[in-house]
Amino acid sequence: MRLIFLGPPGAGKGTQAKVIAQLFTAAHLSTGEILREAVKNNTEVGKRAKSYMDKGELVPDEVVIKIVAESLARPDIARGFILDGFPRTEQQAIALDGELAKISLAIDAVIYFDTSAEVSIRRLSGRRVCRKCGANYHIASMKSRQEGVCDICAGELYQRDDDKEATVKNRLVVYERQTAALIEYYKNKGMLETVSGDLDVDAVRDHLTALFKAKRL
Numbered sequence: 549m550r551l552i553f554l555g556p557p558g559a560g561k562g563t564q565a566k567v568i569a570q571l572f573t574a575a576h577l578s579t580g581e582i583l584r585e586a587v588k589n590n591t592e593v594g595k596r597a598k599s600y601m602d603k604g605e606l607v608p609d610e611v612v613i614k615i616v617a618e619s620l621a622r623p624d625i626a627r628g629f630i631l632d633g634f635p636r637t638e639q640q641a642i643a644l645d646g647e648l649a650k651i652s653l654a655i656d657a658v659i660y661f662d663t664s665a666e667v668s669i670r671r672l673s674g675r676r677v678c679r680k681c682g683a684n685y686h687i688a689s690m691k692s693r694q695e696g697v698c699d700i701c702a703g704e705l706y707q708r709d710d711d712k713e714a715t716v717k718n719r720l721v722v723y724e725r726q727t728a729a730l731i732e733y734y735k736n737k738g739m740l741e742t743v744s745g746d747l748d749v750d751a752v753r754d755h756l757t758a759l760f761k762a763k764r765l
């Protein structure tokens with residue numbers, strides 16, 4: 549399966565991408581995670597991306613396009629992949645088509661996580677992430693067994709800087725301004741499938757697996 553997960557921040561794309569990637573042994577390519585790792589390691593890409601990420605703005609297209617082109621060269625891509633959080637602009641979508649054409653691959657479907665602003669804000673402001681393994685939790689709906697400690701690797705849970713209130717609001721504005729037009733873009737190509745991102749994790753997973761079965765993915 550080769551999929552794009554599209555939707556506002558807080559739609560549950562990352563959570564579902566992890567679940568689906570594991571169920572279908574596909575690679576999970578999250579540009580946000582790759583960029584956070586680059587910032588943590590203070591690489592050239594990280595230094596360039598940090599100021600944009602801190603403000604909730606998009607990192608310049610050429611930076612993320614290069615990251616995705618490199619990721620698509622990974623050997624595990626052959627088993628399938630989920631692009632989570634990419635593309636986010638039309639220029640990125642066009643560049644993706646070009647990169648995929650080079651390796652003779654095509655996207656099977658674009659999954660749009662249709663999510664209300666209220667749910668997005670609630671999820672993002674309560675989200676906690678493991679510093680070590682990147683697992684996601686929520687202070688109300690997906691608590692870790694021990695407060696502040698990851699169930700999987702015992703790493704420390706923290707709140708992403710860009711999940712703080714002012715930045716969350718800007719990320720939603722940026723999504724509407726720069727990314728939401730991709731819904732029409734992929735609808736016009738006949739590639740768009742919509743699921744409700746407002747439902748809980750298990751319900752969204754069940755909708756997705758039923759959809760993939762129907763599409764024989």
Ligand code: AMP
Pocket residue numbers: 557579580581583600601602604605606607608609612632633634635636640710719
């Ligand atoms: P995410 O984890 O997908 O919410 O991404 C976190 C942040 O990384 C975003 O707010 C952007 O600053 C940056 N980012 C991630 N993916 C992209 C992308 N495709 N284009 C531009 N910036 C991105």
